Amino acid sequence: IPPRSNSNNDNGQQTPKTQLSHTPSVRKKGVKDFEFGKTLGEGSYSTVVAARDRSNNREYAVKILDKKHIIKEKKVKYVNIEKNTLNKMNHPGIVRLYYTFQDPDSLYFVLDHAKNGELLTFIKKLGSFDMDCTKFYAAQILSAIEYMHSQGVIHRDLKPENILLDDKMHVKVTDFGTAKILEQNADGEEDDRANSFVGTAEYVSPELLKEKAACKSSDFWALGCIIYQLIAGRPPFKGANEYRTFQKIVNLEYSFPDGFPTVARDLVQKLLVLNPSERLGSGGKAGVERLKAHSFFQGIDWDTLWQQPAPNLL
Numbered sequence: 001i002p003p004r005s006n007s008n009n010d011n012g013q014q015t016p017k018t019q020l021s022h023t024p025s026v027r028k029k030g031v032k033d034f035e036f037g038k039t040l041g042e043g044s045y046s047t048v049v050a051a052r053d054r055s056n057n058r059e060y061a062v063k064i065l066d067k068k069h070i071i072k073e074k075k076v077k078y079v080n081i082e083k084n085t086l087n088k089m090n091h092p093g094i095v096r097l098y099y100t101f102q103d104p105d106s107l108y109f110v111l112d113h114a115k116n117g118e119l120l121t122f123i124k125k126l127g128s129f130d131m132d133c134t135k136f137y138a139a140q141i142l143s144a145i146e147y148m149h150s151q152g153v154i155h156r157d158l159k160p161e162n163i164l165l166d167d168k169m170h171v172k173v174t175d176f177g178t179a180k181i182l183e184q185n186a187d188g189e190e191d192d193r194a195n196s197f198v199g200t201a202e203y204v205s206p207e208l209l210k211e212k213a214a215c216k217s218s219d220f221w222a223l224g225c226i227i228y229q230l231i232a233g234r235p236p237f238k239g240a241n242e243y244r245t246f247q248k249i250v251n252l253e254y255s256f257p258d259g260f261p262t263v264a265r266d267l268v269q270k271l272l273v274l275n276p277s278e279r280l281g282s283g284g285k286a287g288v289e290r291l292k293a294h295s296f297f298q299g300i301d302w303d304t305l306w307q308q309p310a311p312n313l314l
């Protein structure tokens, strides 16, 4: 847009000389652009609030982080990781980040509002899922993992609390603050090990406990734990305390309850493998294709998975 020839703007008013030579077409959003509603939940460093964009009535979940608290808890790194990983993601199974902005006290992340909350709530409510529901949700979670990995991102903390459900009861994976973006090394390959301790006891992989290094295969270990939990109603490794849980994991100490379907048992046994490179799903694209081809997923149409209606959970 050419700079204004005189200081009169379109409706003839005097404009200050300091005005920009053009009006930017896309203005950065800010707090004033939203009407905030009910609190959806609280995290250690954050509050998530439902909000409506005043200009188009769209509804979002706005994650508000208190700067002082983040600095005090030394979590600035996680904030940048969450922003940078979410910015790379564009997939129906992953919570989308639309805008970020800040004011003197807080940082704001404007996200999809997953209206049906956490998958964990449904596991607790129903006790366990039937095989159709287990297959559908396992497939949607796997589809989201496959996409993340294709973008060089390892989630590292997959668990039913971080798997949200939208108004169509479809999966929306969230909580990328502890994700890892694998750097491209010199000759363009991904270095496949991320090193820093994260994760939640029941879902953490043996390699993270033993070598403090997660890899893409660590997300498949978590998938195995989640599939087990959808059917059994509880995770496979659960000790009286975190240390006992870690012992069970590194010793692969778990068993299947009576009635655990055979095809699901076979898949879980191929995911809960101590050596990450022997885990079903490891080995790049071919590995993931082998996992998707497992008979547990028989009947899943991977190409239309996100267009299908979710099976009735109740």
Ligand SMILES: Nc1ncnc2c1ncn2[C@@H]1O[C@H](COP(=O)(O)OP(=O)(O)OP(=O)(O)O)[C@@H](O)[C@H]1O
Residues within 6 Å of the ligand: 040, 041, 042, 043, 044, 045, 046, 047, 048, 061, 063, 095, 111, 112, 113, 114, 115, 117, 118, 164, 174, 175
């Ligand atoms: N996009 C979203 N849509 C709907 N609810 C959400 C969304 N994001 C988070 N929530 C809810 O808000 C709560 C707080 O989420 P938040 O990510 O701030 O913290 P957290 O990850 O649960 O906790 P922590 O930071 O300790 O790991 C969650 O328990 C979740 O139920």
Ligand SMILES: O=C(O)[C@@H]1CCC(=O)N(CCc2ccc(Cl)cc2)[C@H]1c1ccccc1Cl
Residues within 6 Å of the ligand: 066, 067, 068, 070, 071, 076, 079, 080, 083, 100, 101, 102, 107, 108, 109
């Ligand atoms: O990375 C970005 O997009 C900007 C860059 C400019 C900027 O100042 N911020 C905020 C940086 C920041 C991070 C943590 C704290 Cl506690 C305070 C400021 C970043 C930011 C703004 C809003 C929301 C998140 C982030 Cl990381």
